[in-house]
Amino acid sequence: MNDPVGRATRAGGGGERLLVVGWRTLTTAHLEDLGCEVTWVMQPSEVAAARQSGFTGRIVTVTDHTSVEQLLAALARHGLTPEAFTAVGTDHEFALVATAAVTALSGVRGVDPRTAVLLRDKYAQKQALRAAGVHAADAAVVDDLAELLEPPLPFPVVVKPLLGASTQDTWALRERADVEALLKERGERRWGPWCVEEFMPGRELEMDGVVRDGEVVSLTVSRYLANLIALKDGALVGALHLDRAEHPRVYAQAEALVSRALDVLGHRDGVFHLEAFDQGDRLAFSECGGRTGGGLVREALEAKNGLALMREWARALAGLPFAGPAGPHSELCYGWVQLPAPLGRVESAPTAAELLELEGVVRATVDIAPGREMADLTTGSHIRGGRVLVGAPTEQDTERCLYQAAAWFADRVVVAPRG
Numbered sequence: 001m002n003d004p005v006g007r008a009t010r011a012g013g014g015g016e017r018l019l020v021v022g023w024r025t026l027t028t029a030h031l032e033d034l035g036c037e038v039t040w041v042m043q044p045s046e047v048a049a050a051r052q053s054g055f056t057g058r059i060v061t062v063t064d065h066t067s068v069e070q071l072l073a074a075l076a077r078h079g080l081t082p083e084a085f086t087a088v089g090t091d092h093e094f095a096l097v098a099t100a101a102v103t104a105l106s107g108v109r110g111v112d113p114r115t116a117v118l119l120r121d122k123y124a125q126k127q128a129l130r131a132a133g134v135h136a137a138d139a140a141v142v143d144d145l146a147e148l149l150e151p152p153l154p155f156p157v158v159v160k161p162l163l164g165a166s167t168q169d170t171w172a173l174r175e176r177a178d179v180e181a182l183l184k185e186r187g188e189r190r191w192g193p194w195c196v197e198e199f200m201p202g203r204e205l206e207m208d209g210v211v212r213d214g215e216v217v218s219l220t221v222s223r224y225l226a227n228l229i230a231l232k233d234g235a236l237v238g239a240l241h242l243d244r245a246e247h248p249r250v251y252a253q254a255e256a257l258v259s260r261a262l263d264v265l266g267h268r269d270g271v272f273h274l275e276a277f278d279q280g281d282r283l284a285f286s287e288c289g290g291r292t293g294g295g296l297v298r299e300a301l302e303a304k305n306g307l308a309l310m311r312e313w314a315r316a317l318a319g320l321p322f323a324g325p326a327g328p329h330s331e332l333c334y335g336w337v338q339l340p341a342p343l344g345r346v347e348s349a350p351t352a353a354e355l356l357e358l359e360g361v362v363r364a365t366v367d368i369a370p371g372r373e374m375a376d377l378t379t380g381s382h383i384r385g386g387r388v389l390v391g392a393p394t395e396q397d398t399e400r401c402l403y404q405a406a407a408w409f410a411d412r413v414v415v416a417p418r419g
Contacts, residue, residue: 022092082106202277238337341385344415360401
């Protein structure tokens with residue numbers, strides 16, 4: 001939920017008629033607990049899961065929930081218009097702009113189109129922030145990867161889709177030879193447009209929290225186990241919570257960066273997931289989304305601080321004020337990691353119950369099963385064999401447990417011999 005277009009229903013709460021775009025299991029209970037009447041837009045393949053989760057409200061199906069045309073047409077088929085709702089929202093990255101367009105057409109409370117575009121388009125986002133004096137990478141746009149043979153910015157550069165996510169189709173190019181190799185690999189799939197960014201040094205951080213009426217009311221900083229671009233070289237995808245008392249400099253810089261960035265982007269109400277590079281004397285802005293973070297970010301924050309990000313997302317959508325932590329603060333340090341597995345058809349894999357017996361593991365899921373194909377981990381940060389959340393007394397203990405769990409899992413996944 002972002003800067004409200006219509007403020008007449010700002011008081012919110014019970015009786016709110018909400019149009020939610022894109023199915024997400026975690027949001028169901030929170031919206032229904034608030035007494036909201038919810039209409040959910042989702043794909044037909046998601047309906048069974050929605051009903052099994054306990055959602056009893058109206059479901060509107062579409063092939064593509066990122067299409068404004070499909071959203072409006074689907075509502076019409078049900079005799080509905082966007083004006084029938086008091087607010088429209090999504091926690092899905094790719095549905096944000098379509099949701100904003102529907103909001104603007106109806107004038108109800110929801111994401112502002114300008115903000116939605118700035119939260120999605122990598123180039124537009126960085127240009128807006130750089131123009132406002134925020135330290136961020138210089139960027140350019142090319143239509144064809146072949147243009148990188150004579151790059152618009154000096155090497156090294158990072159190339160990514162303008163509207164992408166999860167580090168998919170993202171490459172760090174250090175010299176012309178890297179461009180030539182990429183062109184050979186991509187073939188006719190070289191067309192964009194693409195965002196070309198200055199390579200930024202520093203350890204990559206993620207910042208997650210809640211903003212209400214333009215004020216950051218909750219902020220947690222975590223450090224990725226390795227910068228996300230390193231997954232291309234086989235690095236683990238995961239993050240480790242940083243304690244405010246142990247990292248005062250980082251938190252002071254993060255508070256300043258997040259407040260300024262959200263103000264420039266116009267993101268005044270809802271949740272956020274912002275990434276930056278720690279350069280010691282300052283943080284360099286990387287990207288910002290108006291949604292909850294991926295991995296086990298939500299679960300880690302709730303375990304550490306008692307803050308349910310999806311509940312706060314739901315309250316913002318319903319026009320209700322920030323509620324704050326619903327559970328106790330833990331003295332443990334929490335972190336999460338996506339579990340790697342070898343490429344190929346899975347013959348056997350450990351269970352979640354076995355993972356929970358490992359040191360420090362407090363939550364575990366396994367996403368592969370015999371007969372399923374394990375994809376290439378280097379193609380995106382969303383590819384995984386499973387996930388674990390670890391809680392331990394210190395950052396060092398937590399990091400050690402994360403690496404131990406990842407290695408233990410990978411060693412015990414059996415895939416069919418290739419060829």
